[in-house]
Amino acid sequence: MTTFDRQLLELLRDADSIVALTGAGVSAESGVPTFRDALTGLWAKYSPEDLATPEAFARDPEMVSRWYDQRRCGVAGCKPNGGHAALAELQRRAAAEGKQFTLVTQNVDRLHQAAGSTDVIELHGTLWVWRCVDCGDEAEERGPAFSVYPSRCSCGGKRRPGVVWFGEELPGQALLQAQRAAGSCRLFLSVGTSSVVYPAAGLIDLALRNSARVLEINPQETPFSSRAHWSIRGMSGLVLPELLNASFECTS
Ligand code: BJW
Ligand code: ZN
Numbered sequence: 001m002t003t004f005d006r007q008l009l010e011l012l013r014d015a016d017s018i019v020a021l022t023g024a025g026v027s028a029e030s031g032v033p034t035f036r037d038a039l040t041g042l043w044a045k046y047s048p049e050d051l052a053t054p055e056a057f058a059r060d061p062e063m064v065s066r067w068y069d070q071r072r073c074g075v076a077g078c079k080p081n082g083g084h085a086a087l088a089e090l091q092r093r094a095a096a097e098g099k100q101f102t103l104v105t106q107n108v109d110r111l112h113q114a115a116g117s118t119d120v121i122e123l124h125g126t127l128w129v130w131r132c133v134d135c136g137d138e139a140e141e142r143g144p145a146f147s148v149y150p151s152r153c154s155c156g157g158k159r160r161p162g163v164v165w166f167g168e169e170l171p172g173q174a175l176l177q178a179q180r181a182a183g184s185c186r187l188f189l190s191v192g193t194s195s196v197v198y199p200a201a202g203l204i205d206l207a208l209r210n211s212a213r214v215l216e217i218n219p220q221e222t223p224f225s226s227r228a229h230w231s232i233r234g235m236s237g238l239v240l241p242e243l244l245n246a247s248f249e250c251t252s
Helices: 006-014 054-059 061-076 082-096 172-182 202-209 236-249
Strands: 017-022 100-105 125-132 138-140 159-163 187-191 213-217 230-232
Touching: 006 213, 006 236, 017 082, 017 172, 017 202, 054 061, 061 125, 061 159, 082 100, 082 236, 100 172, 172 202, 187 202, 202 213, 213 236
Parallel strands: 017 100, 017 187, 187 213, 213 230
Antiparallel strands: 125 138, 125 159
16 A cells, blocks of 8 residues: 655645646556557557658558557457546546546547546547548547558548657647646646657646646656656556545545
């Protein structure tokens, strides 16, 4: 059983605005691979330049779509874990008390929504929506693996996954909303992200510059660890539920 800092528990209980930024680590305990973990991360086996850029899709749409469709089908078998559930609970608690809670995710798996979180700000899109590169038509794909790669739109155009690749702009409205929330919150939680991909990682900076308290939950150190007010080295699926329970029970 972890003992948490009392000030952190009180802030988690009392703060009138909280932002949580999540990354792939939040879904690791659900069986979704992260990107940069040394042995198990996707980028340990595949090169991001070959798969996660618009140039890669233009060069080899078949390979890129096949890889993303495999990931879509893999995630279909994954369930949210205790970390997702705790963040959904934090949102419900905040709503009941008339407080602000904003969940910003870099994840493309929609496991937060599966756990009951609402109004999730998706900075890097989602694996579940595919978009025609010619007419822009979007469709949610929850079915079995595609039979043709790249899959085709009714207009004949190639369809790409609705994720944000390197060098692509993030969805403007989502980024703006996330920046506004980060720049005005009291407590910022950075959970399961290596904090090396921008502009998402810049949200932590924005929160720090506006005097928010920052809690990081990650088994590994990140470029922001030394600036976080609290750094908990652990797995979010275990730490978040314990932390939430402790803050519920905290009386002062
Ligand atoms: C656990 C755990 C457990 C394990 N519990 N934790 C400024 C400075 C430098 C570079 C740039 C900059 N601004 C822009 C850039 C370029 C680039 C960038 O940031 N590059 C850096 C990598 C150097 N950014 C971009 O290109 C972005 N676009 C952009 O800026 O456009 C500008 C523009 C303006 C106008 C016109 C046009 C363009 C786009 C970034 C898109 C990122 N896309 C990806 C792929 C999505 C699709 C897919 O799924 O394939 O998003 S890359 C990948 O990284 C994915 C993730 O969302 C993202 C972040 O990774 P995340 O979530 O942090 O995962 P990991 O694996 O890195 O970390 C996991 C962590 O969990 C680890 O720390 C573990 O320890 C921990 N962990 N188990 C808790 N159980
Ligand atoms: Zn089309």
